Amino acid sequence: MPDTTIPMSSKNDLTRWFPDGWRDHELLDSGDGSRLERFGDLVLIRPEPKAIWARGLAEADWSRMAAAQFVPTGRTKGHWDIRQSVPDSWEICFPISPKQNLHFSLELTRFKHVGIFPEQAANWRWIADRMSPEKRMLNLFAYTGGASLAARSTGADVTHVDAIKQVVTWTRMNMELSGLDGIRWCVEDALRFVEREVRRDKAYDLIVMDPPSWGLGPKGEKWKLEEKLGLLIQSAAKIVAPGGAVVMNTYSGLSPSSLENLWRTVWPGCRIEAGELCLSSGTGQVLPTGSLVRVVRP
Numbered sequence: 329m330p331d332t333t334i335p336m337s338s339k340n341d342l343t344r345w346f347p348d349g350w351r352d353h354e355l356l357d358s359g360d361g362s363r364l365e366r367f368g369d370l371v372l373i374r375p376e377p378k379a380i381w382a383r384g385l386a387e388a389d390w391s392r393m394a395a396a397q398f399v400p401t402g403r404t405k406g407h408w409d410i411r412q413s414v415p416d417s418w419e420i421c422f423p424i425s426p427k428q429n430l431h432f433s434l435e436l437t438r439f440k441h442v443g444i445f446p447e448q449a450a451n452w453r454w455i456a457d458r459m460s461p462e463k464r465m466l467n468l469f470a471y472t473g474g475a476s477l478a479a480r481s482t483g484a485d486v487t488h489v490d491a492i493k494q495v496v497t498w499t500r501m502n503m504e505l506s507g508l509d510g511i512r513w514c515v516e517d518a519l520r521f522v523e524r525e526v527r528r529d530k531a532y533d534l535i536v537m538d539p540p541s542w543g544l545g546p547k548g549e550k551w552k553l554e555e556k557l558g559l560l561i562q563s564a565a566k567i568v569a570p571g572g573a574v575v576m577n578t579y580s581g582l583s584p585s586s587l588e589n590l591w592r593t594v595w596p597g598c599r600i601e602a603g604e605l606c607l608s609s610g611t612g613q614v615l616p617t618g619s620l621v622r623v624v625r626p
């Protein structure tokens with residue numbers, strides 16, 4: 329009988345990744361369904377369904393520190409309760425190397441986000457370490473482009489794909505604030521883009537992707553994670569160069585082991601690190617934010 333068991337490199341060793349090096353971001357506390365964090369000089373309170381434990385700090389401390397709080401009024405709706413003066417936009421930076429800062433313009437958006445997922449910085453230095461001017465990187469579901477800027481800061485050839493034009497314009501501003509240029513922008517459905525690259529026989533040394541639970545491409549293409557993720561992985565696997573890698577994150581609730589199994593199906597024998605992307609708070613909690621795999625093509 330052939331051995332059909334999946335070669336689990338990581339039976340007992342799921343990883344927890346934390347960003348290292350932030351000066352302009354800090355998770356001050358979390359609990360009771362919320363997170364208290366500092367972005368530059370501004371402290372914000374946002375809903376955090378994963379924070380099911382009790383807060384470390386008193387509610388009065390949260391209220392005293394917070395300049396604004398996002399108040400949800402539906403599953404995807406809500407408004408900001410502004411308590412201190414908050415500018416229309418403000419800037420923070422992350423030191424990707426001793427000589428280069430990545431700059432991000434932030435603002436209070438209608439969907440509780442501010443233009444950055446700070447835990448992703450745990451990937452940015454890993455990406456920068458793998459990239460160089462002769463390498464090609466593709467960033468799918470790329471949002472405001474932390475991973476794109478990290479790769480571009482090494483001189484790599486970078487393609488940035490997101491469905492929303494305004495988000496791409498926002499990333500372009502971040503690129504310019506960071507003193508970088510030359511990123512290739514695509515406002516397109518991520519799966520459609522990848523399928524076209526397969527037909528064109530393109531190859532990338534690194535693909536970064538952060539597929540949401542659901543989304544819409546610019547031509548109304550419906551993205552539903554549970555329906556399309558397998559297809560996206562199969563297609564993306566075809567455009568990774570030999571020895572290349574994939575960084576795949578999701579905030580959708582899929583477990584790291586599920587992501588690992590999906591990748592082992594398309595690339596038996598690949599090297600995978602799987603685990604959680606986390607933030608640690610000043611009050612000692614570990615806040616899990618999403619599932620992550622780093623996969624190296626065999």
Ligand SMILES: C[S@@+](CC[C@H](N)C(=O)[O-])C[C@H]1O[C@@H](n2cnc3c(N)ncnc32)[C@H](O)[C@@H]1O
Binds near residue numbers: 474543549
């Ligand atoms: C969770 S965010 C990604 C965050 C990103 N990893 C970062 O660090 O900034 C998901 C992004 O996917 C984009 N998106 C949603 N549906 C899409 C689709 N069908 N094709 C391409 N992008 C899509 C959204 O516009 C959003 O910017």
